[in-house]
Amino acid sequence: xxxxxxxxxxxxxxxxxxxxxxxxxxxxxxxxxxxxxxxxxxxxxxxxxxxxxxxxxxxxxxxxxxxxxxxxxxxxxxxxxxxxxxxxxxxxxxxxxxxxxxxxxxxxxxxxxxxxxxxxxxxxxxxxxxxxxxxxxxxxxxxxxxxxxxxxxxxxxxxxxxxxxxxxxxxxxxxxxxxxxxxxxxxxxxxxxxxxxxxxxxxx
Numbered sequence: 290x291x292x293x294x295x296x297x298x299x300x301x302x303x304x305x306x307x308x309x310x311x312x313x314x315x316x317x318x319x320x321x322x323x324x325x326x327x328x329x330x331x332x333x334x335x336x337x338x339x340x341x342x343x344x345x346x347x348x349x350x351x352x353x354x355x356x357x358x359x360x361x362x363x364x365x366x367x368x369x370x371x372x373x374x375x376x377x378x379x380x381x382x383x384x385x386x387x388x389x390x391x392x393x394x395x396x397x398x399x400x401x402x403x404x405x406x407x408x409x410x411x412x413x414x415x416x417x418x419x420x421x422x423x424x425x426x427x428x429x430x431x432x433x434x435x436x437x438x439x440x441x442x443x444x445x446x447x448x449x450x451x452x453x454x455x456x457x458x459x460x461x462x463x464x465x466x467x468x469x470x471x472x473x474x475x476x477x478x479x480x481x482x483x484x485x486x487x488x489x490x491x492x493x
Contacts, residue, residue, distance in 0.1 A: 330370050337378040344383045352382045361386055373398050393422045400426055414442040424448040441465055455482050463492050
C-alpha cells in the first residue's frame, strides 16, 4: 500500500510532499491563509471508499443533469478537507465540478488526480471560466507543455499569466502567431510580442 499523502502549509512552518507539490503550480496554496484545522491533511488510497460510488467510478455515459445537480449538492455539504481528498480520487464528472471550487487547494488538487489525462487537461487549458490559479498550474507543469495544442490553448487563454504566455510564444507556428497578433481578446503586450516574432521570422 502506498504511503499517505500528507499536506501541510508553510504558514505553519511545515512541508508538503513531492507527490502533491509539483513545480510552482502549488505556490498559490501558500497564500490567502488556509485554515489551520487542515494542517496535516492526509490522502490515502482507501479514502476513495468513503465517498459514494457515483463520485469515484468512471462512467462511459454522459451524466444526466439531475444527477449532476445531486452530485453538486453533495459536494457543497462537504468540508474542505473532504473535498480535497475527493479531488484526488474523483471521477471525471466530479472533477469537472471540483475544478471550479473557490478553495484553491481543492481546485488545484483536481490536477493531481491520477486518472486525469492530457485530453482532460487540454480542455481545462482552453476554458476561460477557470481560475488563474488552475490555468497557471497547468502552464507551469512541464509534462503538459510538451503538447503543442496545450501551448496554443494556454497562450490564447487570458487567464494564463502574461509572463508564461510570452515564454511559450516562440514555440508557436507562424499561422498561430498571425492569428494571435490579430485577436482582439489577446492582451496588447502579447499581440505585440507575437508581431515581433513574426518580424524576426520575416513573416508578413
